[in-house]
Amino acid sequence: MICWGTGKDGSQMLLGKPREMVLSFDREAPADGLKAVFPAEEMWEALSRVEVIAGGHVVFRGVVDEQNTKIGPEGLWVELVCRSMEALLLDNEACPQTVQSPSLQLLETKLLGPLGFQKVDGPQGAVPGGLEIEKGASCWQVLADFCGRHFGAVPYVDGEGVLRCGGGEKEEVSIEEVLRAEISQKPCKEVSEIWQQSFRGTYDTPYRDREAVSLRRRYVSSQSGGDPKKMLKEAKKESWSAAVECGGAVWPLRGKTVSVSLPGLGRLSGCGIKSGRCFLDSQGLRTRLVLEKGESTCG
Numbered sequence: 001m002i003c004w005g006t007g008k009d010g011s012q013m014l015l016g017k018p019r020e021m022v023l024s025f026d027r028e029a030p031a032d033g034l035k036a037v038f039p040a041e042e043m044w045e046a047l048s049r050v051e052v053i054a055g056g057h058v059v060f061r062g063v064v065d066e067q068n069t070k071i072g073p074e075g076l077w078v079e080l081v082c083r084s085m086e087a088l089l090l091d092n093e094a095c096p097q098t099v100q101s102p103s104l105q106l107l108e109t110k111l112l113g114p115l116g117f118q119k120v121d122g123p124q125g126a127v128p129g130g131l132e133i134e135k136g137a138s139c140w141q142v143l144a145d146f147c148g149r150h151f152g153a154v155p156y157v158d159g160e161g162v163l164r165c166g167g168g169e170k171e172e173v174s175i176e177e178v179l180r181a182e183i184s185q186k187p188c189k190e191v192s193e194i195w196q197q198s199f200r201g202t203y204d205t206p207y208r209d210r211e212a213v214s215l216r217r218r219y220v221s222s223q224s225g226g227d228p229k230k231m232l233k234e235a236k237k238e239s240w241s242a243a244v245e246c247g248g249a250v251w252p253l254r255g256k257t258v259s260v261s262l263p264g265l266g267r268l269s270g271c272g273i274k275s276g277r278c279f280l281d282s283q284g285l286r287t288r289l290v291l292e293k294g295e296s297t298c299g
Contacts, residue, residue: 003038019077032083104122121162
């Protein structure tokens with residue numbers, strides 16, 4: 001695993017192999033994180049960007065939030081705290097305006113290109129109406145709302161530096177070298193039935209999960225706008241998870257699903273990734289993932 005840094009003037013610096021490193025991913029957070037510690041002979045120039053390369057592929061590309069130089073009994077060390085390129089969208093406000101007949105191409109010109117995103121992938125064509133950009137809204141808020149409303153997707157930057165905005169299939173990653181795993185089943189998270197309020201005002205329309213272990217009933221009013229089918233599905237997801245640790249770097253994780261064989265338990269496939277961490281320390285390089293229920297599961 002090799003790391004490169006970019007100075008404010010665009011110059012490249014070989015950082016080498018970190019002594020310690022942690023990559024972190026959470027599906028609910030727009031950007032991945034990186035914390036790495038490097039041996040150094042002198043104080044480094046201020047860095048603006050970092051790339052981490054493993055197996056000939058870029059597994060992390062991001063901006064430097066903190067650069068800390070430390071001196072101790074073991075010598076001089078530089079600690080870098082970084083976020084992936086989505087941080088540029090989070091840290092920059094969008095210009096307040098109303099965009100008529102908005103399209104991804106138009107947002108690329110107005111918002112994304114000026115931030116350095118030269119490759120944007122997603123459905124093209126304008127959508128009817130106007131896009132209201134309020135004062136104080138970040139570029140991430142504007143893009144995420146637009147992609148979620150029109151494409152049903154969450155934007156992310158892939159390992160090639162392309163800003164993916166929806167419309168593509170998720171890539172499935174196969175994991176073979178499993179070090180340890182744990183299946184967690186939580187019936188307490190399941191909902192067995194949801195009763196929806198009808199136009200008469202009575203709660204007389206049932207939706208049921210017949211696989212639920214225990215009776216757990218909920219009621220949804222017509223004003224709430226809640227979708228009983230979606231609520232049952234989400235509760236089902238929350239009731240099951242798998243924690244898997246494997247050797248090497250399974251990264252990046254956004255836009256991916258996982259299939260993995262667990263000795264004695266069977267094979268998991270089509271599993272979404274809730275969170276993940278990739279470690280490099282004295283024990284070597286390994287990845288820990290928390291997976292949600294997929295298309296076929298054991299347990």
